[in-house]
Amino acid sequence: KEYEEVAQELKVYSYKYGITKQVIQSTVNEELIENIRQRYHKPFEETYNQLKEYIKDLEEKQRVFQMFVQKIDEVNRKESARNSN
Template structure:
């Protein structure tokens, strides 16, 4: 196999993965900002309800704000973990491609590339 063709193909694949990683990073930043918002909302409603003595008002605060904010906060935390996992996994692709290309320059033997996987 022509090593320049291999290098070109791997570089194209790497660019595709880097584009995907850029999209994941955008989504991550968006979810991270929302998580911060809901962290504050959840924390504020918790503090307010703890500072309130009227049980009816506390119940109302919990129903209207606290529970929905807590649910959204937990959902966003889960989304962040999923996005972090995606970043890690697709980052491994880039690392492996770089590793193969670095070793390929030192040892351009196709059987060597097959051994790596």
């Protein structure tokens, strides 16, 4: 559930970051560009990068947990096979 929430938030910030980048590229006024960059673009970029790192951590935890579950299942199968003999 946490992974899905972070993935959704990452998607939103990806859009926000992309939109502000396009606005900056299509704007001619340097003062306006700097305001957009400082108020929106940089904070969106920072949050986007933080979320990317966080989701990588969650993916690693999920992978380790899955390996743990697989090992438990493997041990249970071996024990079941021994008990049935």
